Amino acid sequence: MRVCDFCGQIIDSNQKYCPHCGTRADSGRIISHTKQSQRKLVWLIIPIILLTLLLSTLIYRSYSPSQQQKSALIKVESKNNIQNRGASPH
Ligand SMILES: [Zn+2]
Numbered sequence: 001m002r003v004c005d006f007c008g009q010i011i012d013s014n015q016k017y018c019p020h021c022g023t024r025a026d027s028g029r030i031i032s033h034t035k036q037s038q039r040k041l042v043w044l045i046i047p048i049i050l051l052t053l054l055l056s057t058l059i060y061r062s063y064s065p066s067q068q069q070k071s072a073l074i075k076v077e078s079k080n081n082i083q084n085r086g087a088s089p090h
Contacts, residue, residue, distance in 0.1 A: 002011045006023040015025050 002013060002025055004011055004018040004021060004023055007018060007021040009018060009020040011018050011025045018025055
């Protein structure tokens with residue numbers, strides 16, 4: 001397995017030219033097995049990170065009060081204030 005120097009696509013070792021861009025495959029560097037496994041790991045880690053980010057934003061949205069809940073809280077607070085004023089002797 002090789003990687004094309006020009007376009008970065010994986011070329012089969014027995015191919016002389018890159019099928020993606022036509023660059024000579026001889027100039028490409030040979031990928032070692034460790035690098036291949038690292039690449040696979042990256043493709044596993046990226047979706048996991050994206051999923052955790054998505055989940056965290058969803059959880060944050062569900063926990064933070066929405067506009068409706070906020071307005072309801074303000075109404076309750078104002079009601080309490082009115083009741084307190086009525087009860088206080090003036
Ligand atoms: Zn290429």
